Amino acid sequence: MKTAIIIDRRRLVALAATFALAPAVSRPTFAQAWPSRPVRVVVPYAPGGSTDTVARIAADRLSRTWGQQVVIENKPGAGTNIGAAAVASSDPDGYTMFIGTSFLATSRLLYRSLPYAISDLAPVTLVCTFPLLMVVPNSSPAKSVAEFIAFAREKKGKVTFASPGVGTVPSPH
Amino acid sequence: MVAIGSTPEELAVLLKAETEKWSAVIKEANIALD
Numbered sequence: 001m002k003t004a005i006i007i008d009r010r011r012l013v014a015l016a017a018t019f020a021l022a023p024a025v026s027r028p029t030f031a032q033a034w035p036s037r038p039v040r041v042v043v044p045y046a047p048g049g050s051t052d053t054v055a056r057i058a059a060d061r062l063s064r065t066w067g068q069q070v071v072i073e074n075k076p077g078a079g080t081n082i083g084a085a086a087v088a089s090s091d092p093d094g095y096t097m098f099i100g101t102s103f104l105a106t107s108r109l110l111y112r113s114l115p116y117a118i119s120d121l122a123p124v125t126l127v128c129t130f131p132l133l134m135v136v137p138n139s140s141p142a143k144s145v146a147e148f149i150a151f152a153r154e155k156k157g158k159v160t161f162a163s164p165g166v167g168t169v170p171s172p173h
Numbered sequence: 174m175v176a177i178g179s180t181p182e183e184l185a186v187l188l189k190a191e192t193e194k195w196s197a198v199i200k201e202a203n204i205a206l207d
Contacts, residue, residue, distance in 0.1 A: 054174070079206055102187075102191045105188045105189075105192040105195070106191065106195045106196075109192070109196055109199045109200075110199060110205060110206040110207075111206055123182075123184035124184070125178055125179050125180070125181065125184060126183065126184045126187060127176070127178075128174050128176045128177055129174070129175050129177060130175065
C-alpha cells in the first residue's frame with residue numbers, strides 16, 4: 001500500500017518547492033514566507049490506523065523542520081471522500097494538506113459521483129509503502145493464494161471477506 | 174513500512190498508473206461502493 005501527501009492543486013507550485021527545498025534552505029528564510037502559522041493535515045481515516053500513524057510521524061518531523069505546529073485532523077467516512085472534499089474545498093493558502101493512500105487513485109472508479117474533482121487536488125510526495133496482508137483461519141483448507149482462489153470458486157457465493165471498512169485500501173483491492 | 178520520498182511529478186505518474194491498473198480490475202469485477 002502507498003501513502004501520499006496531496007494538497008489543493010492551486011498550491012502545488014509553492015508547496016512542491018517547499019518540500020523539495022526545505023532541507024537545503026535555512027529555516028528563517030521559510031519561516032518568514034511559509035508556514036507562518038499551524039498547518040492542518042487531514043487524515044480521511046479514524047485515529048489509530050496505519051495512515052493515521054504515518055501522518056502523525058510525518059507531522060512530528062515536519063513540525064520540527066518547519067518550526068510550526070502540524071495538526072492532524074481526522075475526517076473519516078464515505079470511503080475517504082469526506083476528508084478529500086474538505087481539502088479540495090479549503091482555502092488555497094497552503095495550510096491544509098491531505099495524507100491518504102492510493103485509494104485516491106481509484107475512488108472515482110468506485111463511486112458514481114464524488115463531492116470533489118480529482119483535479120482539485122495535486123500530488124506533493126509519496127510518503128511510504130507498506131504491505132497488505134491476506135490471512136485465513138487456521139481451519140481453512142486454503143494454504144496459498146492459488147488454493148484460496150480454487151476454494152472460493154468451488155464455494156462461489158459462500159466465502160466471506162473482511163476488511164477494515166469501505167473505502168480502505170484492502171476493501172476494493 | 175518503507176519510507177519513500179518523491180517529487181510531485183513522480184507521485185502524479187504513480188497515481189495515474191494505479192488508476193489504470195485498478196480500472197481494469199474494477200470494471201471486470203463490476204465493483205461499486207455506492
